[in-house]
Amino acid sequence: MKLITLFVVVAALTGNVAGVLPPAERSYKILMLLPVSAKSHWNMFMAIAEVLADRGHKIVMITNHPKVSTHPNIHEIHHELRHMKLPDMFNKGKEMSGGLSAFRDFLPAMFRDLYKLPSVKHLYEKRKEFDLIIVNHMFNEFHRVPCCPQIMYPFVHELPFITIATIAMDHRQSAVLGNVLNPSYAPNSLVGYRCPLSLWQRVKNTVIHSWLPFYWRKWAIVPLLQKEISAQFPDLPPLMDIERNQSLTLMNSHFSITTPVPLLPSQVEVGAIHCRPAKPLPQVL
Numbered sequence: 001m002k003l004i005t006l007f008v009v010v011a012a013l014t015g016n017v018a019g020v021l022p023p024a025e026r027s028y029k030i031l032m033l034l035p036v037s038a039k040s041h042w043n044m045f046m047a048i049a050e051v052l053a054d055r056g057h058k059i060v061m062i063t064n065h066p067k068v069s070t071h072p073n074i075h076e077i078h079h080e081l082r083h084m085k086l087p088d089m090f091n092k093g094k095e096m097s098g099g100l101s102a103f104r105d106f107l108p109a110m111f112r113d114l115y116k117l118p119s120v121k122h123l124y125e126k127r128k129e130f131d132l133i134i135v136n137h138m139f140n141e142f143h144r145v146p147c148c149p150q151i152m153y154p155f156v157h158e159l160p161f162i163t164i165a166t167i168a169m170d171h172r173q174s175a176v177l178g179n180v181l182n183p184s185y186a187p188n189s190l191v192g193y194r195c196p197l198s199l200w201q202r203v204k205n206t207v208i209h210s211w212l213p214f215y216w217r218k219w220a221i222v223p224l225l226q227k228e229i230s231a232q233f234p235d236l237p238p239l240m241d242i243e244r245n246q247s248l249t250l251m252n253s254h255f256s257i258t259t260p261v262p263l264l265p266s267q268v269e270v271g272a273i274h275c276r277p278a279k280p281l282p283q284v285l
Contacts, residue, residue, distance in 0.1 A: 023055070023056075024055045024056050024057070027056045027057055027058060028057045028058070028131040028132060029057070029058045029060070029129060029130045029131050029132075030052060030057055030058065030059050030060070030130060030131065030132045030133075030134060031060050031061075031062075031123070031127065031130040031132070031133045031134070031155070032045055032049060032059060032060070032061040032062070032133075032134045032136075033061075033062050033133065033134070033135045033136065033152040033155060034061065034062065034063050034064075034135075034136035035062050035063065035064055035079055035081075035110070035114060035151065035152065036064060036107075036110065036136075036151070037063065037064060037065070037136050037166075039065070040166070041136060041166040041167075042063060042065050043274060044164065044166050044252060044274040045061070045063075045134075045136065045164065045166075046068075046069065047273070047274035047275075047276065048134075048164070048273070048274065049061060049069070049071075049074055050069070050071060050074070053071045053072075053073035053074050054071075054073075056073070057073065058073055058075075059071075059073055059074045059075065060075045060077065060123070060130075061074065061075070061076045061077065062077045062079060062120065062123065062152075063076060063077070063078055063079070064078070064079060064081065065078065066078050077119050077120070077123065079114060079117055079119070079120065081110060081113055081114060081117075103221055104220050104221055104224065107151060107221065107224070107225060108224045108225055108227075108228045110151065111151045111225060111228050111229065112228060112232075114151065115154075115232060123155075124154065124155060127155050127159065128159065130159070131160075132160055132161065132162070133155060133156050133159055133160070133161040133162075134161065134162055134163070134164060135152055135155075135156065135161055135162070135163050135164070135246075136163075136164060136166065137163040137164060137165045137166070137170065137173060137249070150222060150225050150226075150229070150239045150242075150243070151225060151229075153229070153236075153239050153242045153243065154229065154232075154233050154236055156242060156245075156246075157236060157237065157242055160247055161245075161246055161247065162246060162247055162248040162249065162250065163246050163248075163249050163250070164249075164250045164251075164252070165249055165250070165251045165252060165253075166252050167189060167252065168189065168251050168252050168253030168258060168271070169181075169186075169189065169251055169253055169258070169261065170189065171183075171186065171188055171189075171209055171213075172212065172213045172216070172217070173249065174267065175213070176240075176243055176244060176246075177244075177246070177249065177264055177266060177267065178264060179262065179263065179264045179267065181209075181261055181262075183202065183205045183206040183209040183210075184197065184202050184205075184206070185197065185259070186259060186261050187201075187205055187259060188205055188208045188209050188212070190208055190212065191204065191205055191208060193205060194259075195259050217240070222239060222240070225239065226238065226239055246266075247266065248266050248268065249266060249267050249268070250268050250270045251267060251268065251269050251270065251271070252270065252271055252272075252273075252274075253269050253271045254269050254271030254272065255269065257271065258271075
């Protein structure tokens with residue numbers, strides 16, 4: 001069932017480009033989790049949700065954005081929590097940590113409040129009714145640091161799930177999947193170097209490549225979240241164990257415009273798949 005569901009999702013997305021995909025054989029229930037997302041990341045998720053909904057699949061989304069879709073097959077749940085406030089995020093970005101301290105402050109608090117919401121609690125109890133769960137892997141386009149999808153991992157335990165990396169390749173996530181990229185030629189998204197890298201760029205890239213996962217996963221962020229999640233879900237396995245069970249990652253990148261890197265079959269580049277023909281301007285501006 002897991003493989004069939006994943007095939008349906010990928011086929012639906014590629015079919016939007018090719019336009020030659022036959023009708024879906026059945027309707028699947030798909031849950032999209034993006035409780036902390038910048039507007040640009042939400043745009044990509046909504047484009048994918050609409051393609052799947054057009055093919056008859058039932059989509060439920062947990063977002064931090066007000067409801068806008070009028071599609072009958074898309075149900076949006078706006079949690080209305082205000083932990084991630086854009087002015088605060090910009091101010092945090094001026095700190096020496098580059099904004100990482102903001103996540104340490106608000107993510108644990110958001111997790112505590114999120115699972116207290118009646119709509120989220122109800123959806124969590126019904127999570128096994130979904131055929132597939134899609135999780136937002138990243139957000140915060142201001143500094144291009146990894147999001148913490150771990151706050152939604154209680155939903156995906158023992159269920160098929162995929163992630164969408166909206167800002168392309170994340171070295172940390174790639175390593176979790178088993179594809180460790182070489183920092184001598186694969187620039188980290190924080191630095192944005194162009195190949196070939198100079199000696200100094202390789203040194204800096206290697207330091208960031210090693211420091212960021214340690215800071216995020218071992219020191220500052222994930223341990224705090226693990227403590228909060230274990231308090232509410234004592235029977236849940238460690239978050240890092242759940243993370244390794246993701247079946248597929250869709251990356252908003254393409255080798256023609258980014259650095260070509262080796263990929264696993266479970267890492268699929270879908271850069272610009274959310275782009276659609278421009279709508280005509282209104283006659284009265």
